Amino acid sequence: MSKKSSDKKVVKNFRQNRHKSSHSPRPSTTGRRPKSLEEVQGTVSLTREGFGFIVVEGREEDIFVTAPKLRGALNGDVVKAVVSKKKGRMGRCEGEVIYIVERSARPHIGVLTVRGTQVWAIVESPRMPYDIRIPIETPDDLPTIGGVKAADGLKVAVLVTEWPRRSMEPIGKIVDVLGTPGENNTEMHAILAEFGLPYRFEPEVETAADNISEKITKAEIARRRDFRKITTFTIDPADAKDFDDALSVRKLDNGNYEIGVHIADVTHYVKPGDIVDKEAYNRATSVYLVDRTIPMLPEKLSNKLCSLRPNEDKLCFSAVFELDAKARVVESWFGRTVINSDHRFDYDEAQNVIETGEGPLKEEVLAAWDLARILRDQRFAKGAINFERPEMKVEVDAEGKPVNVYQKVSHESNFLIEEFMLLANRSVAEFAAKKCGIKGATFVYRIHETPNNEKLGNLRTFAKNFGFELGPTETAKQVSKSLNKLLGDVRNNAAADAIGMLALRAMSRARYSTDNVGHYGLAFPFYTHFTSPIRRYPDMMVHRLLAEYLEAYYSDGKLAKMPDKALYEQWSVYSSGREQVATEAERASTKYKLAEFMSDKVGQVFEGTVSGLTEWGMYVEIEPTKVEGMVPLRTITSDFYQFDEEKYRIVGKTSHKVITLGDKVKISVTRVSIEQKQIDYALVEE
Numbered sequence: 001m002s003k004k005s006s007d008k009k010v011v012k013n014f015r016q017n018r019h020k021s022s023h024s025p026r027p028s029t030t031g032r033r034p035k036s037l038e039e040v041q042g043t044v045s046l047t048r049e050g051f052g053f054i055v056v057e058g059r060e061e062d063i064f065v066t067a068p069k070l071r072g073a074l075n076g077d078v079v080k081a082v083v084s085k086k087k088g089r090m091g092r093c094e095g096e097v098i099y100i101v102e103r104s105a106r107p108h109i110g111v112l113t114v115r116g117t118q119v120w121a122i123v124e125s126p127r128m129p130y131d132i133r134i135p136i137e138t139p140d141d142l143p144t145i146g147g148v149k150a151a152d153g154l155k156v157a158v159l160v161t162e163w164p165r166r167s168m169e170p171i172g173k174i175v176d177v178l179g180t181p182g183e184n185n186t187e188m189h190a191i192l193a194e195f196g197l198p199y200r201f202e203p204e205v206e207t208a209a210d211n212i213s214e215k216i217t218k219a220e221i222a223r224r225r226d227f228r229k230i231t232t233f234t235i236d237p238a239d240a241k242d243f244d245d246a247l248s249v250r251k252l253d254n255g256n257y258e259i260g261v262h263i264a265d266v267t268h269y270v271k272p273g274d275i276v277d278k279e280a281y282n283r284a285t286s287v288y289l290v291d292r293t294i295p296m297l298p299e300k301l302s303n304k305l306c307s308l309r310p311n312e313d314k315l316c317f318s319a320v321f322e323l324d325a326k327a328r329v330v331e332s333w334f335g336r337t338v339i340n341s342d343h344r345f346d347y348d349e350a351q352n353v354i355e356t357g358e359g360p361l362k363e364e365v366l367a368a369w370d371l372a373r374i375l376r377d378q379r380f381a382k383g384a385i386n387f388e389r390p391e392m393k394v395e396v397d398a399e400g401k402p403v404n405v406y407q408k409v410s411h412e413s414n415f416l417i418e419e420f421m422l423l424a425n426r427s428v429a430e431f432a433a434k435k436c437g438i439k440g441a442t443f444v445y446r447i448h449e450t451p452n453n454e455k456l457g458n459l460r461t462f463a464k465n466f467g468f469e470l471g472p473t474e475t476a477k478q479v480s481k482s483l484n485k486l487l488g489d490v491r492n493n494a495a496a497d498a499i500g501m502l503a504l505r506a507m508s509r510a511r512y513s514t515d516n517v518g519h520y521g522l523a524f525p526f527y528t529h530f531t532s533p534i535r536r537y538p539d540m541m542v543h544r545l546l547a548e549y550l551e552a553y554y555s556d557g558k559l560a561k562m563p564d565k566a567l568y569e570q571w572s573v574y575s576s577g578r579e580q581v582a583t584e585a586e587r588a589s590t591k592y593k594l595a596e597f598m599s600d601k602v603g604q605v606f607e608g609t610v611s612g613l614t615e616w617g618m619y620v621e622i623e624p625t626k627v628e629g630m631v632p633l634r635t636i637t638s639d640f641y642q643f644d645e646e647k648y649r650i651v652g653k654t655s656h657k658v659i660t661l662g663d664k665v666k667i668s669v670t671r672v673s674i675e676q677k678q679i680d681y682a683l684v685e686e
Contacts, residue, residue: 494662
């Protein structure tokens with residue numbers, strides 16, 4: 001055996017439980033199109049077993065594709081495919097890839113195996129069943145990135161560049177060297193790299209931010225409305241490092257209250273097209289992993305210039321409201337301001353003031369809470385959907401090791417801030433759409449369409465299986481009323497979480513757009529994102545557009561030129577996509593830490609609740625942490641269980657025993673894969 005063949009064999013020994021060459025498709029970027037079949041374009045969602053699904057936008061059902069018919073397409077690739085009208089073995093329409101339109105720009109994460117000039121990235125993702133060969137001529141060809149040279153055993157990010165027709169594996173190049181597997185920083189950076197998200201600023205961006213002047217001149221203050229003598233405070237989480245919104249509260253002579261919603265004036269410091277602005281656009285959003293924040297803006301801006309720290313003069317863009325005793329807006333004003341926060345509350349401290357009536361700035365906090373409570377009641381009375389699902393948080397120590405999983409509880413202090421942020425967002429949107437005096441003004445809205453009728457039908461059927469009814473859904477108002485009633489009815493039922501999740505999935509995904517259709521979930525005809533330009537690029541767009549319209553509004557009412565709607569729509573679509581990617585990365589970091597948290601609990605037994613059912617497994621949330629894992633149906637030895645999709649249950653073939661959503665079960669932890677972020681349970685049968 002040659003040295004090359006021997007090295008290749010050694011590498012293959014690393015690949016346990018993988019579907020490799022004997023099961024690999026014959027790679028190709030083109031295929032022969034069967035005649036008279038439907039042609040679609042979509043994105044591949046690959047499985048560990050090698051088969052995949054093509055997800056087509058606007059199509060309810062995904063298209064099943066066997067491994068050979070994928071023709072070398074990998075997860076995230078955009079492909080052209082043809083669809084068979086028949087249902088395949090998966091109960092879905094089957095298809096075949098014609099050709100790959102575009103390879104995914106997301107890298108794959110793997111551990112480097114180097115044997116001389118034979119190099120592979122051994123990929124452990126459940127959506128990548130193939131390892132990636134890295135062609136080099138000498139070991140010196142391995143790159144050095146971020147000061148670290150790629151070497152055997154290190155975790156790397158690899159981009160697939162091609163898959164030659166006769167090759168049994170894709171070929172790629174190393175685009176980042178992440179570090180030693182298992183180290184916390186390596187693994188968090190790996191998650192960011194996997195989703196194409198940055199985890200550091202380039203030096204030139206940091207330098208540009210550091211060079212922004214901190215000085216607030218008298219001339220700048222003179223151009224702004226001065227709130228420095230009006231009681232102002234911030235309310236944020238206890239561990240927050242930046243404070244980008246503040247409230248000012250004062251009682252007016254007529255008995256009404258003036259509430260100012262003050263937002264850090266990021267666009268005063270970041271100019272369109274400068275290097276910091278371009279970086280902010282590329283990122284589009286801050287990313288919140290379990291143990292860290294990846295900010296949209298460099299620290300000089302996010303934690304200093306644009307952080308509304310107490311007892312410091314700060315520049316803001318504000319929405320100021322006069323509210324009567326019934327929280328009706330008597331008058332509103334928008335513009336640039338200067339503030340000086342009197343106090344920094346965390347949520348617990350503000351909550352204590354609300355509950356006891358004692359503490360710093362108690363009169364202002366209590367007055368603001370009274371108004372916020374009325375605004376909240378009014379919002380739900382008008383049809384806002386009340387999704388109150390429990391949110392579990394992972395607590396980590398200084399080294400990033402998970403030490404606890406607990407339920408995050410929202411209190412009145414959270415709602416106080418939320419309601420005034422919502423008021424500012426909807427009022428700014430309404431001003432741009434109706435009141436600024438500029439017909440057809442280009443603007444960036446946060447929109448949320450009405451729910452999908454087919455998904456509402458699925459929810460109706462699902463709820464009925466548990467004895468609950470979804471009321472009429474012919475109009476938007478009926479849908480919100482029926483959904484709120486259903487969610488209220490199931491609140492204390494074992495199926496509450498599952499019905500709530502299915503109701504949430506029936507909703508459309510909120511997104512940014514220059515075409516306003518309102519925000520269905522919040523029951524607002526006009527809505528935007530104005531309140532967090534420090535962490536969302538669309539808010540920066542809104543600030544710039546609003547400033548332009550205010551200038552026209554307070555002068556001759558004319559614009560020199562209407563902002564380019566097509567360009568802002570392009571930016572809105574991009575920002576929506578980046579937001580979704582950031583959310584996926586955040587969930588991946590949580591799943592990683594949950595797997596790490598459970599890694600020393602293999603063999604332990606827990607009480608749990610059935611949280612989901614599929615044809616291959618039963619998902620269980622254990623108590624009290626709600627950590628979810630799967631019990632594969634094939635591992636239940638007492639009977640052969642099958643999934644009854646129509647009634648959403650599994651049934652024993654011999655015993656006819658039924659297990660359904662919300663049932664209490666006992667499980668043992670059998671396997672934890674931190675790398676794959678997977679937890680397996682086994683059913684403990686009495």
